[in-house]
Amino acid sequence: MIKQHRIQKGFEVLKKNRIRMTTQRLAILEYMATSESHPTVDEIYKDLQGLLPGLTIATIYSNLKCFKKYNLINELSFGEACSRFEWATAFHYHVRCKLCGKIVDFYYPKLTQVEEFVNFKTGYNVTHHLFELKGICPECL
Numbered sequence: 001m002i003k004q005h006r007i008q009k010g011f012e013v014l015k016k017n018r019i020r021m022t023t024q025r026l027a028i029l030e031y032m033a034t035s036e037s038h039p040t041v042d043e044i045y046k047d048l049q050g051l052l053p054g055l056t057i058a059t060i061y062s063n064l065k066c067f068k069k070y071n072l073i074n075e076l077s078f079g080e081a082c083s084r085f086e087w088a089t090a091f092h093y094h095v096r097c098k099l100c101g102k103i104v105d106f107y108y109p110k111l112t113q114v115e116e117f118v119n120f121k122t123g124y125n126v127t128h129h130l131f132e133l134k135g136i137c138p139e140c141l
Helices: 002-016 023-034 041-048 057-069 112-122
Strands: 073-076 084-087 093-097 103-106 132-135
Touching (some): 002 023, 023 057
Parallel strands (some): 093 132
8 A cells, every 4th residue: 555655656746747657657666666675777677677678777767867856766875886776755774784785774763963963063064964784684694
């Protein structure tokens, strides 16, 4: 039910902004809205190419850029060469397995005190922060 709501929300946001809903855009939107992982562009391509023979990496990048512009997805870099993407949900953090790379979301109060401290100490206007935990997942243990 939640995943169907995400798809509907994404569809409405794009329609409201007069973004044409192509077959490929809809497939990528549905994929992102229902994904439990944090896929890379290559993973999205691999998973969808059988359904959409004309799909290209460039098409995926341009659609993800569009979704990001309208705050439907988040881009996560984790210091890797290629970004990972996730559906934009409530604020949360990530823990990543340092052996297999699996990423799991977890919710914890936002570290606003840290941001406020940095604002005070440095004069910077901190707009966001990145916080990643690494460990070994239960499957790799």
